[in-house]
Amino acid sequence: MKIVVCVKHVPDATADRTFTEDGTTDRASVDSLLSELDEYAVEQALRIAESGPDVEICYLTIGPDDAKDALRKALAMGGDSAIHVADEDIEGSDVFATSLVLAGAIQRHGFDLVLCGMASTDGGAGVVPALLAERLGVPALTHIEELTVEDGALTGRREGDTATVRVRGGLPAVVSVTDRSGDARYPSFKGIMAAKKKSLETLDLADLGIDAGQVGRTAARTAVDTATRRPPRTKGELVSDDGTGGIGLAAFLTAKKFV
């Protein structure tokens, strides 16, 4: 079984992230790393590989040169190879262009299963897995908390908006997993050393037969008008409980008309 895991190199979510003047994510001002939510997808791929024979895992990312770091981190956790799609023309791409490029690379590599995290920790729309399935014409089992692969079919538990749903789809398929799907492992020292020897292929748009006009800022179907830092919340009154803390809090809530 061929598994492709899509990963993203994102600005550290715990750092002070900003936008550039043209309204795109500023990737230069803070350190970037493998998106935490993608580690769960890597973990699921590795568990599938450990539970059955003939599983090949390839990681896929799009991004500038340093996006390779995300691939190296994933390879250090396990898996076989990686594909890095890098092309200046991709910069500023929206979810449609991103899914177009990913789908192109996935088709070129071949796949039985595409695994993704539930969302990136920067853009965070969480729609790329569904768009990949739409483009590849395969089932999408998204936001899965518990995944089972058996006899060419996938079943999973999905925590929806108002209900818990059990779903089933055939392979090939796209699956996105949540941060509840199982703790991701840490790379071992041996894994980190082994990752350096694994194949990492770099592709550009021409390799995928995608025209530059279909991606990037020019093809984006949305435009940002303004991106402004929300004024920091002003720190309000802080009182130490002297035995009447609850009474004081009730008075505050009453003044605000919540009581």
Place this chain on the structure above:
Amino acid sequence: MAEILVLVDHLDGVVRKPTLELLTLARRLGEPSAVFLGPGADTATEVLGRYGAHRVYVVDAPEVEEFLVTPAVDALVQIAGSTTPAAILLPSGPDGKETAARVALRLGSGLITDAVDITAGADGRPVTEQSAFAATYQVTAHVTQGAPVITVKPNATAPEPAPVTPELEKRDVVFGPASAAVQVLSRTPRERGDRPELSEADIVVSGGRGVNGADNFAVIERVADSLGAAVGASRAAVDAGWYPHSHQVGQTGTQVSPQLYLAAGISGAIQHRAGMQTSKTIVAVNKDADAPIFELADYGVVGDLFQVLPQLVEEIERRRS
């Protein structure tokens, strides 16, 4: 007047509050038409009309409940094809966002997810507001291609009635290949209890690591019930198994924006702040005076939540009586 399609979020015909918010926002852009999928349209029509839906397109086909997401996509695309709407609005949530993205791809439209507000721009087209980077940024944007497809987060606006008598229109939809469909084997609605739904609640009372045990969450629940609030929990409390995951507030849980957010025993890690810092009023109770949650709090009490919260409940009851 421009037609705005609104996808109805409902359970057997009982319309959920975010849909009423969508109808309210849609009226700023044009004339709302509701798209109702599945059984129960007769129950829903009255409330949809009360909030301004001039038309209700009804697709009552078994596929809608048997398969995940794609039947809704087929339905919306085909209805959009025959009505040429000026915008399509959906609720933000995994299903709403995935439906929206696929609809936009098929229609060649731009997509905006997780809007917290929509206004009509100079040319009447929608301008959206979103929160970014754990809600530290406010972004306004517009769609440059096709009929805008926009998903809107709960509590973006207060639902305002604007009663009309809607026309009911049954629509037949041709559903795409089943091979690309995901079958729904079972659907277990989450127990709602008597408390409001977390994402829709006006008041949320949340507990974190400081609650220190599943049984102790009764303290949080008592405060919630005295304020008519929903109960939330931090990731730490959920990971410890003290409260169900469906109540997790944060970046990977539910993102809430209530009128009042009360955080008890929650330090305020960025993961948590991302899910609640757009709340209108924030109050916090924590033992640690240096907890980051106090930087956001309009009112903070440094103290033991097991002392402060029971006293709070007692005082609320005293003030009410």
